[in-house]
Amino acid sequence: MNVTIERKSDCAALPKGWQREEIMRKSGLSAGKVDVFYYSRGMRTDVSLVPPIRQTASIFKQPVTVYKTQDSKSKADLKHGTLDKPNQLFWAKRLEGLRACDVDGVELGPVELPKGLKPVGPNVDDGTLLQSVATSLHVTSQAVTGQQASKAVLQMNPGVFLNPDQPLMHSVNINEDDIRRQEDRVQVARRKLQEALKC
Amino acid sequence: MNVTIERKSDCAALPKGWQREEIMRKSGLSAGKVDVFYYSRGMRTDVSLVPPIRQTASIFKQPVTVYKTQDSKSKADLKHGTLDKPNQLFWAKRLEGLRACDVDGVELGPVELPKGLKPVGPNVDDGTLLQSVATSLHVTSQAVTGQQASKAVLQMNPGVFLNPDQPLMHSVNINEDDIRRQEDRVQVARRKLQEALKC
């Protein structure tokens, strides 16, 4: 069966930026009927709309959190009563002293964190920070952004200002430069791989 | 809303020995919807039936391969003509010299492999072995078992005896002792975690 593919282009009658797509049903009782889809930007298959997967060494898939600029409530927000049980303050401290080990049971050395990540709270060092960040990335489905309150206020009164849903680190601001640097790193890695594979 | 949990028991309308289980989706866009499962023996929640996830530092989920003793064909076997394009011999060698680096671009040191893993083939060292094993774990959907041919024969005539679908390592035999040792390691790790969490 030959099918003429409809131009998926902007349509005069549509608000600016909207697109109309017509998909013909290919089989079944309703074969030949047409479903019409409208998109405000990008198409169904637009790869740029799919959040990338976190490049953490994790056995769980961890898609990056997407912030929507339009005020579209997420479906989860509309549901009532799916509250998780509250986290204990400083729960990450219970993991202190634990360390991953290799096949022979030898504990791994300390991991160096990026300079941007600063621990907060009494007696929170880089090790605890790493454990709380790693756990957050695995456990929470929210964005991992760190603590919003100032260092002084957190030190003074953590019971009030510490957010137990976030790791024990200062909030991190990712700026354009950080993104560019990360893109560069990815570029370099890709080039190396390409180089290696093309022989 | 109160929900009566369906007894997960034999149902009159089902053939003898079959069970029906209704599982409510707990999160996501389709939260609240129900998936229905039927089993002829055992339940879904029988932990022993769920293949464990490989504990590799991988962003892909990698369930351990399950060998069934009953002659139930796997789903993949039932599909016809899904042949992958053949692998090049010694493809892993193209990755030699590549190494992961940390956030600052500093390359990571060499990784120590378990004693059981021995490289095979001309000029294949532990680094190449690691890369080929890691790639196999990510790429293939088969069991990763290593090369079956003897070292002598592989060295002599790799074009004939090397299996490009397997990493450049000798076949590994996992015996009861290995399994027990691994179970012990898991026990120890679990106890440590439990200890840490119960304060």
Added chain:
DNA sequence: CGGAGTGCTGAA
């Protein structure tokens, strides 16, 4: 659990 794709159905 999500997404693509088809089935179903009440209103017109």
Added chain:
DNA sequence: TTCAGCACTCCG
């Protein structure tokens, strides 16, 4: 009879 709008299934 038609079909918009959603329900539902299937599969990865």
